[in-house]
Amino acid sequence: MNQRPVSTSAGNKRAFRFVSYGLVFLLMACVLMALGALMQNVLPGWHAGIITGLLLFIVIDRLYTYGQLKSMTPLGREWVTAHAAQWIGIALLIRFLLAYVNGLDSFLRDLSGFARGDLVRFFSPEFIITFLLALLIWGLTAQFLALLDEIGLDVEVALHDDPGPIQMDIIPAHQRLVNLILSLGIGLVILTALTRLNFRATFSTPVGIPSLEWNRFSGAEAGALLYFVFGLALLSLSRLMSLQTHWGRLRIPVTSDNLTRQWGIYSLLLLFLLAVVVSLLPAGDSFGFFSVLETLFGFLIGIFVFLSQLVITIVILLLSLLMLMLGKAPPLRGGSLPPLFPTLPTEPVVPPDSSAFLALLRSILLWGSLLAIIVFAFIHFVRQHDSILAGLRRSRITNWLILAWQWLYRNAEQTGANLSRAIIDGWQSIVARLEAKRLLTRPGFLSVRSLDPRRRIYFFYLAMIRRGGDQGVARKPSQTPAEFAVQLEKAVPEAGDDIDSLTQAFIEARYSRQEVDSGKADRVKAIWDRIRRALQNKAKSN
Amino acid sequence: MSGSFLPLIVVLLVIAAFMRGDFALTLIYLVIGSLVAGLWWSNRALGQVQTRRRFSTHAFLGERIKINLHVKNNGWLPLPWLELREVLPVALVGPNRFQSVIHLGPRGEANFEYSVDARKRGYYPIGPLSFSTGDILGLRDSLQVETQAEHLVVYPKIIPFTSVEIPSYSPQGTLRHRLPLFEDPTRVFGKRGYTSGDSLRRIDWKSSASSGQLQVKVFEPSIALETFVILNLNAEDYYYRSRIDSTELAIVIAASISNWIVNKKQMVGMLVNGRDPLASDGKPQAIPPRKEKRHLIRLLEALARVETAENSPLVPLIQQQRYQLPWGTTLIVITGRGDDRLIDELYQARRWGQNAVLILAGRDIAEEPIRHRAKTFGLPVFSIATESDLNIWMQESKHR
Numbered sequence: 001m002n003q004r005p006v007s008t009s010a011g012n013k014r015a016f017r018f019v020s021y022g023l024v025f026l027l028m029a030c031v032l033m034a035l036g037a038l039m040q041n042v043l044p045g046w047h048a049g050i051i052t053g054l055l056l057f058i059v060i061d062r063l064y065t066y067g068q069l070k071s072m073t074p075l076g077r078e079w080v081t082a083h084a085a086q087w088i089g090i091a092l093l094i095r096f097l098l099a100y101v102n103g104l105d106s107f108l109r110d111l112s113g114f115a116r117g118d119l120v121r122f123f124s125p126e127f128i129i130t131f132l133l134a135l136l137i138w139g140l141t142a143q144f145l146a147l148l149d150e151i152g153l154d155v156e157v158a159l160h161d162d163p164g165p166i167q168m169d170i171i172p173a174h175q176r177l178v179n180l181i182l183s184l185g186i187g188l189v190i191l192t193a194l195t196r197l198n199f200r201a202t203f204s205t206p207v208g209i210p211s212l213e214w215n216r217f218s219g220a221e222a223g224a225l226l227y228f229v230f231g232l233a234l235l236s237l238s239r240l241m242s243l244q245t246h247w248g249r250l251r252i253p254v255t256s257d258n259l260t261r262q263w264g265i266y267s268l269l270l271l272f273l274l275a276v277v278v279s280l281l282p283a284g285d286s287f288g289f290f291s292v293l294e295t296l297f298g299f300l301i302g303i304f305v306f307l308s309q310l311v312i313t314i315v316i317l318l319l320s321l322l323m324l325m326l327g328k329a330p331p332l333r334g335g336s337l338p339p340l341f342p343t344l345p346t347e348p349v350v351p352p353d354s355s356a357f358l359a360l361l362r363s364i365l366l367w368g369s370l371l372a373i374i375v376f377a378f379i380h381f382v383r384q385h386d387s388i389l390a391g392l393r394r395s396r397i398t399n400w401l402i403l404a405w406q407w408l409y410r411n412a413e414q415t416g417a418n419l420s421r422a423i424i425d426g427w428q429s430i431v432a433r434l435e436a437k438r439l440l441t442r443p444g445f446l447s448v449r450s451l452d453p454r455r456r457i458y459f460f461y462l463a464m465i466r467r468g469g470d471q472g473v474a475r476k477p478s479q480t481p482a483e484f485a486v487q488l489e490k491a492v493p494e495a496g497d498d499i500d501s502l503t504q505a506f507i508e509a510r511y512s513r514q515e516v517d518s519g520k521a522d523r524v525k526a527i528w529d530r531i532r533r534a535l536q537n538k539a540k541s542n
Numbered sequence: 543m544s545g546s547f548l549p550l551i552v553v554l555l556v557i558a559a560f561m562r563g564d565f566a567l568t569l570i571y572l573v574i575g576s577l578v579a580g581l582w583w584s585n586r587a588l589g590q591v592q593t594r595r596r597f598s599t600h601a602f603l604g605e606r607i608k609i610n611l612h613v614k615n616n617g618w619l620p621l622p623w624l625e626l627r628e629v630l631p632v633a634l635v636g637p638n639r640f641q642s643v644i645h646l647g648p649r650g651e652a653n654f655e656y657s658v659d660a661r662k663r664g665y666y667p668i669g670p671l672s673f674s675t676g677d678i679l680g681l682r683d684s685l686q687v688e689t690q691a692e693h694l695v696v697y698p699k700i701i702p703f704t705s706v707e708i709p710s711y712s713p714q715g716t717l718r719h720r721l722p723l724f725e726d727p728t729r730v731f732g733k734r735g736y737t738s739g740d741s742l743r744r745i746d747w748k749s750s751a752s753s754g755q756l757q758v759k760v761f762e763p764s765i766a767l768e769t770f771v772i773l774n775l776n777a778e779d780y781y782y783r784s785r786i787d788s789t790e791l792a793i794v795i796a797a798s799i800s801n802w803i804v805n806k807k808q809m810v811g812m813l814v815n816g817r818d819p820l821a822s823d824g825k826p827q828a829i830p831p832r833k834e835k836r837h838l839i840r841l842l843e844a845l846a847r848v849e850t851a852e853n854s855p856l857v858p859l860i861q862q863q864r865y866q867l868p869w870g871t872t873l874i875v876i877t878g879r880g881d882d883r884l885i886d887e888l889y890q891a892r893r894w895g896q897n898a899v900l901i902l903a904g905r906d907i908a909e910e911p912i913r914h915r916a917k918t919f920g921l922p923v924f925s926i927a928t929e930s931d932l933n934i935w936m937q938e939s940k941h942r
Contacts, residue, residue, distance in 0.1 A: 174680050186553050189569065193557045221565035228572050232679060239680030243623060247643055252625065255652070256645040259623060263645075266622050266678055270579060278571040372574075376548075 012260055016241060017153055021063050023234040024144045027181070028059040028137065030230065033223035034188050035133070037195040047101045051130050054094055058134045061086075062141040070149075094130050095122060140184070147177045152241030155248075174235075174242040181231040188227055192220040229271060236267040281365065424513075432458070432510065453521035454509045460528040461506035464488070464499070467535045471542075481507055495534035498527045547577055547681075580677030583619060588675050588685050590617030591624065591646070595668065600695045600843070601660040607694060609668060611654040615646040625674045625684075626654075631666040634658040634694075663698035663793065665819055665847040667691035697842045699794045703802040703935040707922070708769065708872055708899060731762040768809045768831050770867055771796050771841075772875045774856040775816030775848060780878030781906045788904020789850050792876045795903055795926060797845050799874060802935075804838040812841050813863050815856050816848040824851075828863055831871070857883045860891070869895040876901045880912040880923075889919045901926060 036052035065086070072079040099110035113121045150173040171179075240263050247254060256262075323329065382389050392398045448459055465475050465484070473491045475484045485503040489496040505524045509516050550573060558566035597609040611628065615621055625643050632638040635658045644652050658668075669691035676684040733746055736756035749757040773796045780788045796812070803810040811831035818826035826848055829841060856877065864873065873891055875884070880900060888898035900916055900923045902909055909925060916923045926932060 178681065182547065182550050186550050189550070189553055189557060189566065192565065193561065196561065224565060225568060225572070228569060232576055235679045235681070239676075239678065242680065243643075247625075250641070252627075252641045252643055254643045255654075256643070259643070259645040262620070262647070263622050263678070266620060270576075270583075270678060274572060274575050274579065277575060278568055281568075281571050 013153070013155075016237065020148050020153060020234065020237055020241075021145075023230050023237065024141060024148070025059060025063060026230045027144070027184075027227055027234065028141055029056060030223040030227035031140075031184065031188055031191075032056055032059075032137070034191040034195060034220040037220040037223075038191050041195050041197070046126050047098060050097060050101050051126075051133070054097060054130065055133055055137050058090065058137050059141050061090075062138050063145070066142060066145045070146075090134060091131060094134065095127050098124070098126055098130065143180060144177075147173050147180065148238065148241070151177065151238045152245035155245075172242070174238050177238050178235060181235065185224075185228060185231060188224050192224040195220040229275065232271060232274075233267060236263070236270075431455075453516040453518045456521040457505050457509040457516065457524050460524050461502060463528065464502060464531055467532060471535055471538055492531070492534045492538055495531045498530045498534075502527050502531060547573060576679060577681055580679050580681045584675055584677040584682070584685055587615070587617060587619040587621045588673075588687060590615055590619065591621065591673060591675075591687070592616055593671055593673065593689055595671065595692055597668065597692075597694070599693065600697070600839075602697050603660055603663060603699045605660045606657050607660060608655055608657045609640075611640070611656075611671070612651065613644070613646065613654075613673070614651040615649060618648045620648050620650070621646040621675050622678050623675060626671065627673070628669055628671045629691075630658060630668065631664075631694075633662045633664060634660065634666060634696075658694070660694075660696040663696045663790075663846050666694045666696065668694050695843055695846045698790075698797040698845045700801045700842075701794065701798040701929070701932050701936065703798055703932070704937065706799060706802055706935045708799075708874065708897075727759075727761055730759050732760045733757045734760055768868065768870065769799075769803050769872045769874055770811045770813065770831060770863070771800055772856070772860060772863075772873055773812065773814045773816070773845075773848075774875065774877035775814055775850045776854045776856055777850045777852050779856065780850075780904055784904050785850070785878075788878050791926065791929065792878065792901075792903035793845050793848070794929065795876050795901055795932070797842055798932065798935075800838060800841045800845075804833065804835065807833060809833050810837075810841065811867075812844065813859060814844065814848050815851065815854045815859050817851040817854075818844070818847050819849070820847060825854075831867075857887050860884075860887050864891050864894065864896060867896060870897070872897040872899065874899045874901060876903055878902065878904050879906050879908065880916070882915065885912065885915050885919060885921065888916075888921055892919070892921070899924070 032052050032055050035055070036048045039046055039048040039051060069079070069082060072082065095114075096107065096110065100107040110121065240260065244254075382392075448456055451459060461481075468475065468484075468488050468491070471491065473488050475487075479487070481503045485499050489499050492499070502524060505520065505527070508514060551570060554566045554570045554573070558570060592614045594612045594614075595609060596612070597607055601607050611626075613624070613626065622645060623643055624646055626641060628640040630638050630640060640654070640656050642654060646652065670688045672686055672688040674684045674686040676682065733749055734757070736745065736750075736758050740758045744758040744761075746757045746759050773792060775789055775792070777785060777789075780792075796814075800810050800812065809831035811829050813828040814826045816826060817824045821827065826844055829837075829844060856875075860873070860875070864871075867873075873888065873896055875888065875898065877884070877900070880902065884900075888900065891898050898921050900912075900921055902912070902923065902925045905927050913923050913925070924934075
């Protein structure tokens with residue numbers, strides 16, 4: 001066999017590492033963008049910009065040190081020392097940078113406090129939150145990199161992770177990467193939505209269901225959108241790496257030299273096309289689609305809030321009674337209002353739209369997407385639960401429904417076929433009449449070449465009738481094509497066969513559904529030329 | 543895998559509901575778009591792939607068969623990757639599969655050539671070829687399509703016999719014979735002087751007139767060797783320790799004898815009680831005696847395909863078949879082990895006017911009693927333990 005060996009060049013590996021690390025960095029940057037925006041919205045007093053920058057630095061640090069740290073034995077002496085040194089450094093950097101932002105005096109105060117052992121001052125809420133976020137970002141970045149190694153960036157790890165017969169239920173690394181990107185994406189979308197929420201206005205009502213108020217564009221939206229674009233790009237790259245690992249494991253040779261390059265081109269093309277299509281689609285509300293959803297979700301949340309408040313009120317009431325029994329003052333004195341039951345949803349407010357067509361388009365798109373999602377979810381759910389499918393098959397109602405569907409489908413198919421046949425017949429009849437009329441009335445202005453093969457045959461036949469009429473063999477309205485052919489053959493016996501052939505071709509073209517190709521039309525033209533010459537000769541001889 | 547998108551889409555829908563569309567709606571388009579585009583692309587592109595395999599479907603033992611595999615993408619959608627796997631018979635090739643990964647651009651095509659060695663007679667499937675591809679983002683499992691396998695026939699080994707002692711009582715054939723009983727009036731051998739008792743019909747009047755003495759024609763005796771090879775592939779009729787080798791040897795003998803007979807321009811037919819993978823009921827059909835090379839190929843094809851069968855006794859088949867064969871036909875029974883029933887049946891055939899030859903292929907510990915019994919009934923028996931024993935038929939006949 002002339003199979004070529006597996007070629008996984010070092011150049012490719014380096015390129016994969018560079019691109020995948022770059023994409024991980026961009027993904028994390030998008031997450032941090034949303035995190036920073038949220039922090040700015042919720043805690044305007046904090047230094048959101050600095051914290052975001054610090055966290056981005058953590059990402060870079062993790063990307064840089066991952067290779068060195070992973071080679072160490074986990075929880076070994078070297079590993080502990082390296083991690084401890086790094087985290088002490090990071091903690092100090094965060095603390096002093098947060099202090100330095102408030103000015104040199106604040107920085108010096110913090111430094112002196114730290115020197116005196118004033119740890120309470122050192123562990124400010126801003127520092128603790130930033131530190132925890134740093135830990136989170138560090139872990140997330142590491143998770144991305146570990147998965148990429150498992151997928152194929154690290155050949156040793158990738159080949160070592162070959163699922164044996166016992167480990168067949170382990171989720172493949174690529175799928176875990178998809179899950180990670182999507183889970184993080186969900187979090188990011190929620191964060192982005194929160195960055196737009198006007199917290200002060202929303203939670204100004206002490207009791208009852210808070211009404212949501214939204215700020216204008218926060219900047220995190222672009223981050224969320226870019227996150228998914230970069231995420232898809234990373235998925236594409238990881239798919240290629242996982243396939244290459246799979247091929248390497250099974251020793252399947254890759255015979256196309258340009259597979260990697262073409263993969264990159266197709267990925268970029270797909271993402272570009274998606275971006276174009278997405279940017280062209282309407283992104284606003286439609287005929288009440290989101291208004292309906294908002295009303296529904298609002299009502300559900302209202303019920304949830306009402307129940308929560310009810311439980312809290314009952315607990316407080318019980319606590320107050322207990323305190324009164326013990327002779328102490330209750331925690332709340334009568335000032336608290338009872339929870340308000342959510343009002344039933346009224347007709348949703350439909351946003352005005354300038355263009356009815358656009359609104360209709362949006363409506364179709366959105367309701368269509370919703371329907372597709374529901375159907376898609378149902379199909380997947382049933383597929384993942386074989387027992388449900390088996391139960392459905394056994395059920396009489398399902399069988400009855402299937403039979404009913406089959407009956408309906410058959411009838412619809414038959415009706416459709418009949419309808420299309422009737423339409424085709426009607427259309428052909430109309431076309432034939434129009435053509436006949438036009439050909440006879442305006443012969444001089446017609447370009448035969450522009451006609452389709454079927455109509456070209458009509459044309460030659462009609463020309464034969466017209467020329468026949470000129471020679472005194474006029475077709476009577478009552479005559480069939482065959483009868484007229486007999487009459488014409490008597491007048492021009494030398495062209496008898498050709499007249500028969502042309503008549504037959506016309507009958508086929510006019511009354512059958514057989515395909516008429518241009519070759520046949522050309523042959524009919526040749527026949528017509530011979531008939532015409534015969535008719536001309538007859539005219540000359542007369 | 544695409545099921546992982548559902549929670550994200552639900553969250554996006556909820557957010558879009560509260561924000562009246564906005565960025566969440568754009569994300570819904572992006573997510574659903576990537577999912578749909580990936581699914582559609584892989585489905586559509588795979589449907590456009592066409593494969594064609596070209597090779598010589600028949601081969602003689604020892605030949606090398608080149609298989610040409612042509613893969614074409616008939617559509618405008620490119621296939622970022624296409625994994626091809628073709629299963630090959632392990633008896634013909636070392637790694638029993640051909641596999642490769644290619645990229646096929648729009649209307650792209652690729653050609654592969656690999657070869658298999660006809661090492662062993664048989665009827666081998668080449669394929670099936672399965673090709674798989676998937677979406678570029680890996681959001682769903684790979685799609686796989688399998689094409690049907692084609693078959694390669696490797697003919698059995700043929701040993702070129704030069705003389706096989708096969709008895710025949712069919713007169714006036716094309717084979718010379720020693721007994722004057724089988725004189726063929728169409729084969730004038732020479733002339734001699736008339737002697738009393740010569741038939742008047744044998745007088746050559748022209749030469750008698752020219753020589754002035756009565757001359758009679760001398761005819762060459764000849765026989766027609768219409769043969770029916772009966773190959774027993776009932777597994778129980780072969781010594782279990784050497785069953786595989788013995789049955790293969792029996793097939794080689796059947797093929798070589800058929801070849802020799804056809805080369806002699808005689809008719810040969812065949813009956814096998816093994817298993818034919820092409821027959822609807824698994825039982826090979828009897829092939830009636832015919833001449834010509836084309837007929838030999840038909841016999842060889844049948845011999846290439848047949849395999850041993852369990853519980854397929856030979857005697858009832860012979861009983862059934864021999865009534866359909868003409869008088870004088872020679873039955874060559876090739877088996878691993880004979881028994882009294884077989885000897886009785888062959889004796890009955892002989893009484894019926896047919897000849898019978900018993901060839902015992904392979905080694906059998908209970909061979910001697912059968913030889914003795916066959917000799918009692920006047921049935922010629924040949925014991926062929928190994929291929930080298932066939933040398934007896936590769937030497938020129940002493941009687942020629």
